[in-house]
Amino acid sequence: MTATKTPAASSARTVLATGQLMGWRTIDLLTIAFLGVAFGVAYWGYGLIYNGPISALGLAFQPLFGLFVGFWFIAGVVGGLVVRRPGAALACELIAAIVSALFGNQWGVTTVVSGLAQGIGAELAFAIFAYKAFGPAVAVLAGALSAPLEWIYEAYAYFADWTWAWKLAYLPLMVISGIVIAGVGGWLLTRALARAGALNPFPPGQEVLERRAV
Amino acid sequence: MTVDGRAPGTRPGAVGLVLQEPGSGTVAATVARDVAFGLENIGLPADTMPAHVEAALTAVGLDHLDGDTPTGALSGGQTQRLALAGALALRPTLLLLDEPTAMLDEASAATVRDAVVHGAAGLTTVVVEHRIEPWLEHADRIIVLGRDGRISHDGTPVQVLADHGDELAADGIWVPGVAAPEPLAIDLGALARPAGPGAGLLTCEPVRVERRRNHLDGSSDVSTALITEAPLEVAAGRATALVGPSGGGKSTWLATIAGLIPPSSGRVVTSDGRAVAELPATEVAPLLGWVPQWSSSALLSRTVLDEVLLTGRTLGTADEGVARHLLDVLGLAHLERADPQTLSGGEQRRLAVAAALAHGPGAVLADEPTVGQDRGTWAAVTGLLLSHRARGGAVVTATHDPDLVELVDEVRYVRTPPPQPERATPPAVLSACGPLSLVAAATIPMVAAVLSPGWRVSLVVLALLAVGAVVGLANRPGTGGWTLPGRWRGLAIRLLPGAVGGLSVGWSTWLLGSHDVETALSAALRLLVIVVPSAITLAFIDPDDLADHLGQRLRLPARPVVALGAALQRVQSFGAAWSEVGWARRLRGQGVSWRQPRSVVAHLWASTFGMLLRSLGSAATLAVAMDARGFASGGRRTWAEAAPWRLADTLVVLASLSTVLVVVIARL
Numbered sequence: 001m002t003a004t005k006t007p008a009a010s011s012a013r014t015v016l017a018t019g020q021l022m023g024w025r026t027i028d029l030l031t032i033a034f035l036g037v038a039f040g041v042a043y044w045g046y047g048l049i050y051n052g053p054i055s056a057l058g059l060a061f062q063p064l065f066g067l068f069v070g071f072w073f074i075a076g077v078v079g080g081l082v083v084r085r086p087g088a089a090l091a092c093e094l095i096a097a098i099v100s101a102l103f104g105n106q107w108g109v110t111t112v113v114s115g116l117a118q119g120i121g122a123e124l125a126f127a128i129f130a131y132k133a134f135g136p137a138v139a140v141l142a143g144a145l146s147a148p149l150e151w152i153y154e155a156y157a158y159f160a161d162w163t164w165a166w167k168l169a170y171l172p173l174m175v176i177s178g179i180v181i182a183g184v185g186g187w188l189l190t191r192a193l194a195r196a197g198a199l200n201p202f203p204p205g206q207e208v209l210e211r212r213a214v
Numbered sequence: 215m216t217v218d219g220r221a222p223g224t225r226p227g228a229v230g231l232v233l234q235e236p237g238s239g240t241v242a243a244t245v246a247r248d249v250a251f252g253l254e255n256i257g258l259p260a261d262t263m264p265a266h267v268e269a270a271l272t273a274v275g276l277d278h279l280d281g282d283t284p285t286g287a288l289s290g291g292q293t294q295r296l297a298l299a300g301a302l303a304l305r306p307t308l309l310l311l312d313e314p315t316a317m318l319d320e321a322s323a324a325t326v327r328d329a330v331v332h333g334a335a336g337l338t339t340v341v342v343e344h345r346i347e348p349w350l351e352h353a354d355r356i357i358v359l360g361r362d363g364r365i366s367h368d369g370t371p372v373q374v375l376a377d378h379g380d381e382l383a384a385d386g387i388w389v390p391g392v393a394a395p396e397p398l399a400i401d402l403g404a405l406a407r408p409a410g411p412g413a414g415l416l417t418c419e420p421v422r423v424e425r426r427r428n429h430l431d432g433s434s435d436v437s438t439a440l441i442t443e444a445p446l447e448v449a450a451g452r453a454t455a456l457v458g459p460s461g462g463g464k465s466t467w468l469a470t471i472a473g474l475i476p477p478s479s480g481r482v483v484t485s486d487g488r489a490v491a492e493l494p495a496t497e498v499a500p501l502l503g504w505v506p507q508w509s510s511s512a513l514l515s516r517t518v519l520d521e522v523l524l525t526g527r528t529l530g531t532a533d534e535g536v537a538r539h540l541l542d543v544l545g546l547a548h549l550e551r552a553d554p555q556t557l558s559g560g561e562q563r564r565l566a567v568a569a570a571l572a573h574g575p576g577a578v579l580a581d582e583p584t585v586g587q588d589r590g591t592w593a594a595v596t597g598l599l600l601s602h603r604a605r606g607g608a609v610v611t612a613t614h615d616p617d618l619v620e621l622v623d624e625v626r627y628v629r630t631p632p633p634q635p636e637r638a639t640p641p642a643v644l645s646a647c648g649p650l651s652l653v654a655a656a657t658i659p660m661v662a663a664v665l666s667p668g669w670r671v672s673l674v675v676l677a678l679l680a681v682g683a684v685v686g687l688a689n690r691p692g693t694g695g696w697t698l699p700g701r702w703r704g705l706a707i708r709l710l711p712g713a714v715g716g717l718s719v720g721w722s723t724w725l726l727g728s729h730d731v732e733t734a735l736s737a738a739l740r741l742l743v744i745v746v747p748s749a750i751t752l753a754f755i756d757p758d759d760l761a762d763h764l765g766q767r768l769r770l771p772a773r774p775v776v777a778l779g780a781a782l783q784r785v786q787s788f789g790a791a792w793s794e795v796g797w798a799r800r801l802r803g804q805g806v807s808w809r810q811p812r813s814v815v816a817h818l819w820a821s822t823f824g825m826l827l828r829s830l831g832s833a834a835t836l837a838v839a840m841d842a843r844g845f846a847s848g849g850r851r852t853w854a855e856a857a858p859w860r861l862a863d864t865l866v867v868l869a870s871l872s873t874v875l876v877v878v879i880a881r882l
Contacts, residue, residue, distance in 0.1 A: 026846055027837035029774055033781035034833040038825055041788050047711060062722045095778060099785070101752060104704075106711030108748020109656040157744075161723045161737055192823065195516075196555035198830040 014134055015203035015210070017084040021131060027201050028083050035082070036092045039075035040099025046071050047105040062159075063166050066173025070181030072114070073146035076122030077186030080142060081134055082193075084203050089126055089142065093119030110157065117149035122182075134203070136187045143183025147174040218307050226844025227252050227304025230337075234313040236293035236460070237285070238832065239300070239839025241780050243758040245271070245288070246281030248296060250854040252304040255844035257852050270299040273333035275325065286786075289630075290460030291322030295329045300843060302333055309339040316344065316585055318460045319614040323348070344586065346371075347390035358382060386588035394617035395589050398597030400543050402605055403536040406500040406529065406574040409450040414485045415501065415576045415608055416448040418471050421480030423463070427786065434700065438631040440466040442480075446610075446626065448577050453599065453609035455619045458628035464612035465507050467628060468579045471610060472502055474797045495805030499525050503570030503578035504801035507612075509562045510831075511791060511824050512798035513554035513569070518546060521554050521565060526573040528803035533572075540568040544594050555827060560586040567598050569802075577608035584615045596621060640693035642701060644686040644754040644866070649763050651863035652755050655870040656748040662873040663743035669732060671880045672739035675873045676746065682869055683750045705749060712745035747870065757782035759857070766857040773845070780836060787832070788825055795824030 018025070050068065079092025097115025101108060125142035126134075151171045159167065190204055199205030215221075217228050233239050242248040249267045258266070264281075271277045274295040279288075288296060294314050301309060311330065315323035330339065331352050341349055346356070356374050360366035367374045367382070375382075375389060383389040409415065425439040440463035446454065448471065456464045469475045471482055473490030482490045490498065503525075506512050515521040522540060526532030541547045544564040549557065554565055563583060570578050583595050596618060599609050611618065619625055644652065659675065666672045687701045720738030724731065761779030764770045799806075799820060806817045 024773070025837070026773075026777075026841050027834055029777035030780065030833040030837045030840070031830060033774075033777040034784075034829040035826070036778075037781040037785060038788050038829040041785065041792075041825070042822055091774070095781075099782075101748065102755060102757070104708030104711070104749060104753060106715040106745065108712065108745040109653060109752065110660070110744060110748075158719065158741070159722075161726055161733070163726060166726075189823075189826075193826060193830065196553050196827060198555065198827050201834055 013207075013210075014132070015206040016132065017203060021085060024085060028085060028088070031202070032079055032083055032088055032092050033095060035079055036075060036095025037099050039078070039092070039096035040103070043072065043075070043096050043100035044103040044105055047100060050106075062162070063170040063173055066170045067177050069147070069150070069174050070143065070177030070179070070183075070185070072150075073118050073122060073143055073178050073182035074186045074189070076119045076146055077139055077142045077182045078190055080122055080126045081139060081186065081190040082199060082202050082204060084126075084131060084134060086127065086131060087123070089122040090116075090119035093122060093146075113153055113157075114150055117153045118146040121145040121147065121149050136184070139187035139190075140179050140183035143178040143181070143186060144175050145178075146182060147171065147178045150174070223846075226256050226847050227301070227842070228307050229842060230298075230301025230304065230306035230309045231839060231842035232294060232297045232301060232309075232311045232314045233835060233839055234316050235835070236290040236297075236317055238835045239297050239842075240285050240293065241300075241776075241783075241836075241840060241843075243284060243286075243783060244281065245276070245279050245283045245285060245296060247854055248285050249299045249303050251840075251845075252300060252843035254851045254854055255847070256304065257850050260852055260854055260856070263854050266303050267299075270303040273302050274299045274329040275333075289322060290318050291325045294318065294322075294326045297839075298326070298329055298333060304843060306337065309334050309337050311339065311341045313342055313344065313586075315348075317582075319458065319462075320616070322460050327352075344588065345388050347388070350375075350390060358387065361385075383589065386590040388589060394620070395593040397600045397621065398543065398593050399604075400594075400597050400601040401536075401539065402571055402574070402598070402601050403533055404574055405576065405606055406531060407576060408606055409576060411451040411606060413450045414447055415450060416471065416482060416484055416490065418442070418446040418448070418467075418482045419480040420445060421467075421470055421477035421482070423466055423470055423475055424478045425466075438634060439463055440470065440477075440628070441631045442467065442626075442628070446471070448608045448610055450576065450606050450608055451603055452624065453603050453611070453622040454624045454626060455622040456610065456612040456626050456628050457614060457619060459630055460614070462628050462630040464628050465581050468581050468610065468612050469506075469797070472504060472579055472797070472801060473498065474800070495800045496529065496803050498801055499529060499573065499575065499803030501576050502801055503573070503575040504798060505563070505566045505570045505578065505580040505583055506794060506798065507581040508791075508794060508828075509559075509566035510555060511794045511828060512566050512802075513562060514795075514798060514802060514804070514820060516553055517551050518554055518557070518565060519550045521569050522572045524569065525575075525802045529573055531573055537568075537572055540572060540598070543597070544568055545591060560591065563587070564591060564595055567595055571598055571602055571607075573803075574605075575607070577610060578602055580609070580611040580613075582613055582615075583611060584613065584618050592617075639698065640689040640695055642686065642697075642754060643688050643690050643862075644751060645756070646690060646860065646862035647751075647754065647866045648767075648857065648859065648863050649755040649760050650767055651859070651866050652751040655866045656751045658867070658870040659747045659873040660744050662877045663740045665874070665877045665881065666736075666740060666743065667877075667881055669735040669739045671877055672736065672743050674876055674880075675743050676739065678873055678876060679743070679746050679750065682747075685869075686750060686754075686866070704753060708749040708753060709746065712742060712749055715745065716742045743873070747873075751866070757785070762853060762855055762857040766853055767859065772851050776845070776851075780840070781833075784829075784832060788829055791828035792821045792825045795821045 075096035076089040076093030080089030094115040097111045101111040105111060122142040125138060125145045129138055151174055155167045193199050194204040194208045222229055240248055241251045246267050249270050250263045253263050253266055276295050276299060315326050327348055343349060350371050353371050356371045357365055358367040367378055379389045383392040420442050423440040424436050426434050426436050428434045456467055458464055466475060470477055473482055476491060484490060513521055515524050519537060522537040523532045541550060546561060546565060567583050584592055587595055600621060603609050662675050688697045689695050716738040719741045720734045723737040724734035761775045765772050765775045806813050
């Protein structure tokens with residue numbers, strides 16, 4: 001299950017998905033599905049905190065919510081970083097959204113719209129680099145890009161009554177949260193999983209093995 | 215390498231595979247559907263499947279089971295036979311069995327061997343085993359792999375064992391007829407709290423433990439997981455083995471003794487009468503060491519050495535000399551700096567035993583500590599347990615290893631609790647609907663929310679939704695009773711987040727909209743109209759049906775949809791992985807207190823990480839099992855069960871459309 005596409009020039013090279021880029025292996029499909037369900041369970045749990053303590057924080061200046069939305073973007077970032085195939089980020093985020101809705105969260109079936117909006121954003125970041133770069137910068141970009149579509153959706157669907165000043169303040173707060181929690185956090189989480197040997201069948205795991213072999 | 219003269223994988227299912235861990239290759243929610251999985255992948259017409267399924271179940275001796283039996287309700291031995299049936303259904307030419315009985319008690323193992331011997335008669339069968347004795351009479355050839363991975367011996371069993379038996383036994387192989395090795399005497403250091411020989415540490419009164427399985431819709435099944443009739447005294451210098459059939463409650467008993475599972479009757483108390491479950495983590499750790507069945511979820515550190523030292527460091531008693539000595543004895547010294555998660559299963563188990571004993575707890579609770587060990591490491595693991603007994607510690611172990619049972623002072627037999635009479639809960643009206651119509655019914659009222667002219671109309675829509683809930687959550691006509699309280703409790707819990715969301719939106723609108731109550735009320739009620747339908751309907755989606763409907767009715771690509779279905783099957787196991795990490799942390803002295811936010815964050819991180827590790831591991835194993843049943847080439851697969859659109863589906867969609875109708879009429 002080695003993934004050699006470029007000659008091993010340096011120990012820090014990027015390993016890409018094996019075979020055809022669109023040639024999803026069974027383990028790719030199952031891993032995205034399992035990660036999606038696991039993050040869906042985590043999203044559901046986060047939703048409980050989101051409702052209570054975090055809502056309380058936002059009572060005075062509601063756009064402050066934006067600082068906490070990044071957690072909702074993490075499945076897409078991690079899914080994309082692990083499997084490195086087109087659609088991985090979107091599918092992982094979407095499945096997590098569906099599962100958290102099935103468990104019964106505060107947004108019900110509309111969670112699926114959020115999952116799509118965030119997943120498409122993250123997917124875009126990986127697509128911009130043609131699925132050839134998966135470093136921290138790309139992870140951060142994926143976290144940041146998860147925000148704008150979701151912002152449009154929320155500004156229209158949830159916060160239609162907000163003033164434009166509030167709406168405009170909300171976007172950069174969401175982006176910052178996406179960068180820190182989903183981007184940096186997702187990258188660190190993927191690295192930790194790879195170091196624990198859990199991603200050996202995937203490019204991030206291969207990178208760890210190659211670095212150790214040097 | 216060729217199979218039938220062709221490259222392996224040319225014909226899907228030509229190579230059948232049964233894995234070590236029961237259930238790791240289970241794909242479907244029911245027995246018949248699971249056997250049919252391979253048949254679906256090769257595109258067999260659905261109407262011809264039942265005969266194949268029946269034949270495969272008969273071959274492995276499971277023909278007495280109803281095809282609708284949930285796969286989760288089977289015992290370990292039955293689950294392994296089900297995996298065998300799934301492989302046989304594809305008529306393999308070669309059958310590969312990877313330690314198929316390693317996790318089973320002797321009686322269950324015998325049923326699996328019988329199923330292989332009779333069900334796979336005439337097939338080329340390769341069994342990978344540590345314990346070869348029971349297979350020998352059926353084997354024609356034995357191949358021994360050396361430590362370097364090369365073939366060291368190859369011949370008939372009689373010839374290889376007669377000529378090289380002693381040499382193989384010396385190399386750690388379990389040669390039939392050679393007695394188990396002598397457990398090593400190991401210097402473990404002192405106990406944290408020495409107790410006189412025979413002093414009681416813990417008493418487990420006769421207990422009864424119920425297992426509750428919650429469903430999304432708020433209902434739950436309760437089954438009895440364990441009944442013990444006599445008290446169990448955990449006493450200094452004494453070793454006890456819990457034996458009994460796989461799935462009979464041995465592991466549940468250990469977790470109950472550790473205070474991790476609350477019994478519904480009976481108590482577990484320390485010698486001074488305190489309940490173990492109520493002790494703070496820093497007091498449990500010096501009392502109990504813990505080696506769970508899933509040893510990987512008990513490993514919490516980033517290096518092997520840190521793992522052994524973790525509890526001692528928390529308690530302030532860490533001794534690096536003892537830790538290094540333990541690693542040395544267990545053959546793990548060269549891995550000192552490795553990440554524990556990268557170790558093999560057998561290595562992880564040894565490490566978990568060392569980590570449970572290094573800080574000198576009064577008692578160690580070890581679940582199947584000797585699985586997957588060769589003679590050398592077996593002597594080390596049993597040596598650790600017996601040396602712990604020798605230093606005045608107590609040992610309680612759940613095991614099906616007869617050689618380990620020989621060594622203990624007391625053996626307790628755990629009987630599988632008798633199955634309770636099925637308490638058939640009447641189904642709800644909404645559970646007659648398929649997943650697609652339920653999603654539609656949750657979505658359509660959003661149109662009403664958007665079009666609603668104000669709070670008065672929204673209130674009417676909400677009233678309609680309440681009527682819908684009363685009808686939808688009622689028992690299906692003719693099933694007795696009118697509804698179940700649990701369903702309404704579930705609905706209330708699901709509505710709560712939406713209600714908070716409605717309040718929050720109402721509040722922010724009031725702040726912004728120059729404190730106009732009507733505008734605020736309209737905004738709040740609009741949100742409720744959006745989220746309440748989901749709270750009513752989504753919980754009645756049967757995850758097992760989702761893949762069938764997405765694949766057949768929406769014609770989404772089959773492989774991703776089936777992968778999603780398989781993942782949803784295991785939602786419960788994700789929750790279990792999450793709590794097992796919490797258990798391990800507690801018994802390693804890592805307490806959680808809301809007064810210390812750092813401990814909460816550490817706990818959430820460790821539990822999430824453990825859940826992700828387990829889910830990635832399950833995904834990788836399941837991928838192997840599914841590909842062995844032709845899933846890789848399953849693009850043109852068929853579906854064993856239809857995904858019908860029923861009258862109930864039409865009705866629920868029409869009912870949800872009524873909300874839109876009301877709003878449209880109001881606007882005219």
